[in-house]
Amino acid sequence: MNSCERLTLEQIARLALAIVATAEVLGQSLTADAAEMMADDLADYPAGTVSAALKACRRELNGKLTLAAILQRVQAADGRPGKDEAWAIAMTTNDEFETVVLTDEIQLALAAAKPVLDAGDKVGARMAFISAYERLVGQAREDAKQVNWHISVGFDANRRIQAVTRAVQMQRIPREHGQKYLADLSVEPVTEGGRALAGLITGEINYPAPGLRKKLELVKNSMMEMRKASAERKDEMRIEAANELADRRALLIQQAQQLEAKRAVQ
Known part of the structure; x- marks a missing residue:
């Protein structure tokens, strides 16, 4: 449609x-x-x-x-990235700390390439991704569908600010959507640089309230714990991070399946 x-x-x-x-x-x-x-x-x-x-x-x-x-x-001129840029965006989702702004076609193509990628064949995964991506983009353009960019949130608060700011500047998401997203962030940017980036969109710089300072202190303590942790605890934390990445990938696959289902009924 x-x-x-x-x-x-x-x-x-x-x-x-x-x-x-x-x-x-x-x-x-x-x-x-x-x-x-x-x-x-x-x-x-x-x-x-x-x-x-x-x-x-x-x-x-x-x-x-x-x-x-x-x-x-x-x-x-529809705003969809070329196949090489799309692949680079898709690979960014491997970093659970990175916030990624991607299109429906990138997400669906990544889901198609995931079995090959999980098998360790990155070259084959890239070929599978590009084949699926070009097919999906071709179909979307034939149907005259506008590009739909959406956000996959990472764990790093500052990177969220940077990703949203960059997406607004590149006109991939509307400025008002960027403002709403930044307003809904549950954790304020940790650095002054992050707050400055947020100000480019919101027009104002907000400093952490006492409650948020406490949250940031917990984040800081967690980072210190990582530095001081024993080798065994570091291994445990790496496993936890790997599990979180797997959960994120599973969510992306689930969202891709929902997109595919919507396309089927249109």
């Missing part, structure tokens, strides 16, 4: 005229009927995105204007 509002008949008519004009700039004669058919095929995409794609065609094309050429530029 298309997540964008379809263009109105008036907008489609204006788009058809723009297509004819673009074809003429490229030295091509295009009939009104052909332009109207192309405009109707493009009507599921935002008008601004299609207009930008036509402008790119006028600048970049040397041959004839085709629907495929316009669609290529429309789809490339």
